[in-house]
Amino acid sequence: MGATKTDHYSGYQNEIAKIAKALGHPARVAIIGYLVQQNACICGDIVNELPLSQPTVSQHLKELRNAGIIKGDIKGNSICYCVDRQVIERLSDCLSDILEKLKDTKFCC
Numbered sequence: 001m002g003a004t005k006t007d008h009y010s011g012y013q014n015e016i017a018k019i020a021k022a023l024g025h026p027a028r029v030a031i032i033g034y035l036v037q038q039n040a041c042i043c044g045d046i047v048n049e050l051p052l053s054q055p056t057v058s059q060h061l062k063e064l065r066n067a068g069i070i071k072g073d074i075k076g077n078s079i080c081y082c083v084d085r086q087v088i089e090r091l092s093d094c095l096s097d098i099l100e101k102l103k104d105t106k107f108c109c
Contacts, residue, residue, distance in 0.1 A: 016094045022067035027052060027060050032083060041073065041080035066090060
């Protein structure tokens with residue numbers, strides 16, 4: 001079996017791409033914003049805050065969990081979600097590095 005396209009990139013590059021892909025939907029950005037605003041783990045309130053059905057919200061939460069952006073802890077019959085700060089910090093560091101490199105770059109467009 002041949003190498004996949006992701007094998008040509010570093011683990012860091014693949015990690016950042018996975019995070020960015022998961023954040024590529026406005027509902028997921030809204031979920032992250034809501035979790036950060038609440039400053040606590042949230043169990044059932046997310047569906048009430050978004051104009052989406054419960055199964056749709058669950059699918060978005062699954063994508064965010066798979067990317068490692070949020071964590072989910074089982075509490076009784078529900079799962080409590082919160083943002084993984086370290087993952088967001090890695091994304092922020094990546095974007096900061098890009099911005100820093102752009103400061104010294106002259107673009108023609």
